[in-house]
Amino acid sequence: MTVFKKIFNFYVDGFKNQSKSSRKLWFIILIKLFIMFAILKVFFFKDFLKSKELNEKEKSEYIINNLTKQNDEPN
Amino acid sequence: MNQIDLSLVDWSRAQFALTAIYHWLFVPLTLGLSFIVAFMHTIYYRTGKKEWEVITRFWMKLFGINFAIGVATGIILEFEFGTNWSNYSWFVGDIFGAPLAIEGIMAFFLESTFIAVMFFGWNKVSKKFHMLSSWFVAFGSNLSALWILVANAWMQNPVGMHFNPETARNEMQDFWAILFSPTAVHKFLHTITSSYIVGAMFVIGISAWYILKGRHIVFARKSILIAAVFGLVASIFVAATGDNSAYDVAQQQPMKLAAMEGLYDGESNAGLVAIGVLTPNKEPNDEKDPFVFSLKIPNLLSALAERDVNAFVPGVNDLVYGNSEQNIPAVSERMENGKLSIEHLRKYNDYKKEGNEIEAAKSLEIFEENYKDFGYGYIEKPEDMVPNVPLTFYSFHLMVGLGFLFILIFIVTLYNVFNDKLKDKKWLLRALLWSIPLTYIASELGWIVAEVGRQPWTIQDILPVSMSTSHLSTSSVMITFAMFAILFTVLLIAEVRIMLYQIKSGPKDL
Known part of the structure; x- marks a missing residue:
C-alpha cells in the first residue's frame, strides 16, 4: 500500500469512527464556515478596494488621495 | 485634513474590538492546554500507565472542543481589514501580508496535519509518533500566534520598512528586524505565557470541581499537579516578560505608559502606583490631582521604565505640551x-x-x-493624543494584581497537593474553580491595555485610527457588528454547553 493510501485510509477511519460529540463539533464547524464564507464574506465583507474595480496604480492613487485630501475637499 | 465620520470610526473600532475579544476567548486556552496535554501525553508514553492515558484523552477532548469552536474565528478579523480598514490594509502593504501568510501555512500544515494524528492516532500510529504529534500541535499553535503577534507588534513599533510614496504602501526592508524587534519578542513571550496560565487554571479549576463533587479524585489530583507546576512556571515568566514589555512600552510608547500609571506630570525617581483611585474627569494640564487616593512604591516606575531609579519618566502633560529640559517635543x-x-x-x-x-x-x-x-x-x-486613561490604568492594575494572585494560587495549590490536603479545603477548591474566569479576564485586560493604551494610533506615530477606515456607511458597520455579536455569542454558548456536558460526563473511571 502506498504511503498516500495509508494516510488517506487513516483519515477515513478517523472520521468514520468519531464519537457523537465529534460529529456534533464538525457540524458546528461546517455551519460556522458556511456563515463566514458563504454569507458574511460574500454579502457583507467585500474587499473595499477590489469592489472599486481599480488597478494597482489606481488603488495607490485612491489611497494617496485619501491620505492627502485638503480640508476644503469633499469626503 | 478631511477625516472620516467619527461615528463610522467608532463603530468600526467597536466591531474590531468585539471580534478580537471574542476570538481571544478561544485562543489562550488552545495555546495553554495544548502544552499541558503534550506533557500528560509524554508521561503516558514514558510510564505506559493506563491512568495517564485516561488523563491525556480527557483533556485532549476538551482541547478539541475549544479548538473546533474557535477555529477560523480570527479570519473574521482579516475580513474586516479588507472591508472596514482598507486605507490601513493598503498602507501596511506586505508587512502584514507576509507574517499572516506564514501563519496560514504554519497553521495549516502543523496544526491541521498533526491535530488529526493527535485525535485519530490512538492505536493507529506508533506511540512515539502519536506523543510527538501532541507536541507538534502545541508548537504549531504557538507558532501561529507568533506571526499574528509579530504583525501586531509592528503596528506598536513600526520597524524594518520603507514607505513608498508612489504606491502609498510600506515595503518590507528587513524581515528579521520586524521578527526580532524587542516589541515583537516581548509581546509574543508575554502573550503566550499568560495563555499558559489560562490553560493551567482551566485544568486546575475543573479538577477542583471533581474533588468537590467527590468524583475522579486520583484523576483530578494528578491533573492538578501537572497544571499547577506548569502554571507556576508560566506565571513567573509572565511577571518577567511583563516587566520587559513595560520597559519596551516606556521606550516606544511613552504615552501608553503614562496612561497605564495615571502619570500626568513626569518626574525623576517616579514611584509605581500599587493601588490607586483616579480623579474623575481629569484633563491634561488642569489643576486637579490625578488621584483621589494612591499608594506608590518609591522609585519603582523609574527603575522599571528606564532601568534607573533616578531616571525621569514623562507624564501625559510632558508628552502633550513638551518638556524642553527633557528634550521632549510638544x-x-x-x-x-x-x-x-x-x-x-x-x-x-x-x-x-x-x-x-x-x-x-x-x-x-x-x-x-x-x-x-x-x-x-x-x-x-x-490633547487628542491622550488615550482613555481610566480604562488603561484600571485594566493594567487589575491585570497585574491578578497576575500576582495567580502566582499565589499556584503556590498554595501545589503546597496542598504535595501535602494531600486539597480535598479537605473546600474554600480553596471553590476558589480554584472561580479562578478560571479570572484568568480570561486578566488575558483580555492585557489586550485592552495594549490596544486602548496606544490610541489614537493604528500604526504608532504614522497612521491614526481616524485615517485607517474605509469610506463605508455607518449603518452597514452597525449591521455587521450586530451579526458578529450574535454569531460569536451563539458559538460561545455552543462551546460552553458542549464543554459542560463533557465535564459533567467526566473521564473514564480509573
Whole structure:
C-alpha cells in the first residue's frame, strides 16, 4: 500500500469512527464556515478596494488621495 | 485634513474590538492546554500507565472542543481589514501580508496535519509518533500566534520598512528586524505565557470541581499537579516578560505608559502606583490631582521604565505640551511636521505626474525628513493624543494584581497537593474553580491595555485610527457588528454547553 493510501485510509477511519460529540463539533464547524464564507464574506465583507474595480496604480492613487485630501475637499 | 465620520470610526473600532475579544476567548486556552496535554501525553508514553492515558484523552477532548469552536474565528478579523480598514490594509502593504501568510501555512500544515494524528492516532500510529504529534500541535499553535503577534507588534513599533510614496504602501526592508524587534519578542513571550496560565487554571479549576463533587479524585489530583507546576512556571515568566514589555512600552510608547500609571506630570525617581483611585474627569494640564487616593512604591516606575531609579519618566502633560529640559517635543510641533510630510506626499505625486523631477525630488526629501511624524498631521488638537486613561490604568492594575494572585494560587495549590490536603479545603477548591474566569479576564485586560493604551494610533506615530477606515456607511458597520455579536455569542454558548456536558460526563473511571 502506498504511503498516500495509508494516510488517506487513516483519515477515513478517523472520521468514520468519531464519537457523537465529534460529529456534533464538525457540524458546528461546517455551519460556522458556511456563515463566514458563504454569507458574511460574500454579502457583507467585500474587499473595499477590489469592489472599486481599480488597478494597482489606481488603488495607490485612491489611497494617496485619501491620505492627502485638503480640508476644503469633499469626503 | 478631511477625516472620516467619527461615528463610522467608532463603530468600526467597536466591531474590531468585539471580534478580537471574542476570538481571544478561544485562543489562550488552545495555546495553554495544548502544552499541558503534550506533557500528560509524554508521561503516558514514558510510564505506559493506563491512568495517564485516561488523563491525556480527557483533556485532549476538551482541547478539541475549544479548538473546533474557535477555529477560523480570527479570519473574521482579516475580513474586516479588507472591508472596514482598507486605507490601513493598503498602507501596511506586505508587512502584514507576509507574517499572516506564514501563519496560514504554519497553521495549516502543523496544526491541521498533526491535530488529526493527535485525535485519530490512538492505536493507529506508533506511540512515539502519536506523543510527538501532541507536541507538534502545541508548537504549531504557538507558532501561529507568533506571526499574528509579530504583525501586531509592528503596528506598536513600526520597524524594518520603507514607505513608498508612489504606491502609498510600506515595503518590507528587513524581515528579521520586524521578527526580532524587542516589541515583537516581548509581546509574543508575554502573550503566550499568560495563555499558559489560562490553560493551567482551566485544568486546575475543573479538577477542583471533581474533588468537590467527590468524583475522579486520583484523576483530578494528578491533573492538578501537572497544571499547577506548569502554571507556576508560566506565571513567573509572565511577571518577567511583563516587566520587559513595560520597559519596551516606556521606550516606544511613552504615552501608553503614562496612561497605564495615571502619570500626568513626569518626574525623576517616579514611584509605581500599587493601588490607586483616579480623579474623575481629569484633563491634561488642569489643576486637579490625578488621584483621589494612591499608594506608590518609591522609585519603582523609574527603575522599571528606564532601568534607573533616578531616571525621569514623562507624564501625559510632558508628552502633550513638551518638556524642553527633557528634550521632549510638544505634539503641536510634531503636528506641524506631520502636516508638512502629508503636504509634500501630495506635492511629490503631483510633480511626478507633471514630469517635474526636480521639484518632486525636493518634495520627497521634505516628506521623508518628516515621515516619522506623518500621522501627527491628522491630529486635530494635541490633547487628542491622550488615550482613555481610566480604562488603561484600571485594566493594567487589575491585570497585574491578578497576575500576582495567580502566582499565589499556584503556590498554595501545589503546597496542598504535595501535602494531600486539597480535598479537605473546600474554600480553596471553590476558589480554584472561580479562578478560571479570572484568568480570561486578566488575558483580555492585557489586550485592552495594549490596544486602548496606544490610541489614537493604528500604526504608532504614522497612521491614526481616524485615517485607517474605509469610506463605508455607518449603518452597514452597525449591521455587521450586530451579526458578529450574535454569531460569536451563539458559538460561545455552543462551546460552553458542549464543554459542560463533557465535564459533567467526566473521564473514564480509573
